[in-house]
Amino acid sequence: MVSARIVAVDYYLPAGELTNEHLSIQFPEWTVDKIAAKTGIRTRHIADAAESEASMAVMAARALLDNNDIETSSIDLVLLCTQSSDLSRSAAATVQRQLGLRSGIAAIDINLGCSGYVYSLGLAKGLIESGVAKNVLLLTTDTYSRYVNAADKSVRTLFGDGASASLVAGSAADTQHLFAFAYGTDGAGGNALIVPNGGHRPGQDIAPNSTADNRGLVSNGFDLFMDGPAIFNFTLNVVPGTVDSILRKAQLRLDEVDLFVFHQANAFMLQHLRKKLGIAPERFFISLENSGNTVSSTIPIALSEAQKQGVLQPGMKVMLLGFGVGLSWGGAMVQW
Ligand SMILES: CC(C)(COP(=O)(O)OP(=O)(O)OC[C@H]1O[C@@H](n2cnc3c(N)ncnc32)[C@H](O)[C@@H]1OP(=O)(O)O)[C@@H](O)C(=O)NCCC(=O)NCCS
Structure with missing residues (x-):
């Protein structure tokens, strides 16, 4: 295989x-x-x-x-x-x-x-x-x-x-190194994090609250709009269920996962998720102090950092989970 x-x-x-x-x-x-x-x-x-x-x-x-x-x-x-x-x-x-x-x-x-x-x-x-x-x-x-x-x-x-x-x-190899993928999409929620005038279309009809005027900003029409509380709620809603389905597919319990490396959106939201899921801080890697939210690069940057710091070791079972713009989310297990 x-x-x-x-x-x-x-x-x-x-x-x-x-x-x-x-x-x-x-x-x-x-x-x-x-x-x-x-x-x-x-x-x-x-x-x-x-x-x-x-x-x-x-x-x-x-x-x-x-x-x-x-x-x-x-x-x-x-x-x-x-x-x-x-x-x-x-x-x-x-x-x-x-x-x-x-x-x-x-x-x-x-x-x-x-x-x-x-x-x-x-x-x-x-x-x-x-x-x-x-x-x-x-x-x-x-x-x-x-x-x-x-x-x-x-x-x-x-x-x-x-x-x-x-x-x-x-x-x-006899074992799977990348497995138990679980994905999700909610295009209806996409207005919560969007460049309203992107894609050569007038944006007002797709994200009414996102115009620069409504935000009190002077704009060129191509600014990123974020409804922070909506994204926060979306994440708290979808992440626990996705963690469950990854664990089910992998036939693992939460305490059998060695390290959790989630999308590094911001520490406030990550800590809420960690507590809601009941994961100990030492198994939940947070690394965004020196880079911020770099969109699709946060998970691989965190993996690289975890490896450099000796936190991520060969043989570990690591859960990855990304969520955000789309709205789109997905996670998987990695046998490192
Ligand atoms: C943006 C977010 C951090 C705001 O948190 P919140 O608690 O809902 O924020 P509120 O507007 O209620 O403000 C609460 C306090 O935090 C402060 N605050 C909010 N955002 C802040 C920021 N980025 N930096 C510093 N302080 C901030 C507010 O000024 C307020 O302070 P006060 O209590 O002294 O008045 C939160 O909604 C969030 O995590 N959303 C998800 C955003 C995200 O990660 N997007 C990318 C996803 S890919």
């Missing part, structure tokens, strides 16, 4: 930073400590004008390839998850060229936000275990800072730019 697994994971954060000190000067009613206490974030990285989703993905991929001695010629499929792509050329195609990957390979963009890493892992598994690909370069990358209105403190304190790269490859 061929079993797909995550062989290695790495990430890239742009050099530019937006710290709580910067934000607190602009929004004095939110002190440095208040932002840190509420969000768990002290700094976010912001792509400069010369950077793009594709160039950040290339940087993450170079770190992965160099640090793990992976030959570019071994890559036979690129899956790139982003919501910041060029309208015409896919970011995956730009990455294929800039990394010097072979031309006889597939390179595909996937449009998903905070659930995107789990969905991309599921796709990579299917492609590998059905014999379509052997070595999948899985990239996540977003420049959400370009959608964030500088005057909108609620989203500006949360989101940062970043990219990740994972090598997902198949090997002959």
Whole structure:
């Protein structure tokens, strides 16, 4: 049996930073400590004008390839998850060229936000275990800072730019390394986290409360709108049921999971989820202090950090769970 697994994971954060000190000067009613206490974030990285989703993905991929001695010629499929792509050329195609990957390979963009890493892992598994690909370069990358209105403190304190790269490859094995996938979608709730005028359509009819005027903002019409309490409630509603269905599919109990690595949306919401689920803090990895919410990159950044810190060890059973924009959610078990 061929079993797909995550062989290695790495990430890239742009050099530019937006710290709580910067934000607190602009929004004095939110002190440095208040932002840190509420969000768990002290700094976010912001792509400069010369950077793009594709160039950040290339940087993450170079770190992965160099640090793990992976030959570019071994890559036979690129899956790139982003919501910041060029309208015409896919970011995956730009990455294929800039990394010097072979031309006889597939390179595909996937449009998903905070659930995107789990969905991309599921796709990579299917492609590998059905014999379509052997070595999948899985990239996540977003420049959400370009959608964030500088005057909108609620989203500006949360989101940062970043990219990740994972090598997902198949090997002959008796055990499954990526398993018990559980997915969900609620397009009806999508207005709670949206760029209202995205997709070349007038946005007022899809998200009436999200216009800049209603938010007291001066806008170019392409700002990210977030209904924080609606997203919070959505997450509290769907995450416990998804955890249950992953455990059922995996035939595991909650206490048999060694580590939980959820989408790093913000610490306030993650702690609520952790308590509601009854998970001990030492088994629930939180790592967003230095990067913020980097959309589909938060889970692989957290995995990489957990590995560097020695928290994530070979053989561990890890539950991944992503949730957010769409609305979309998905989780799975990883045998590390
Ligand atoms: C955004 C969110 C943190 C706000 O929390 P909340 O408790 O509902 O916020 P409220 O508006 O009721 O404000 C409560 C207090 O927190 C403060 N606060 C809210 N957001 C804050 C932030 N980002 N930084 C600092 N303080 C914040 C408020 O000023 C208020 O302070 P006060 O009690 O001194 O007046 C919460 O709704 C949430 O986690 N939503 C999900 C958002 C998210 O993660 N989106 C991305 C998903 S992919």
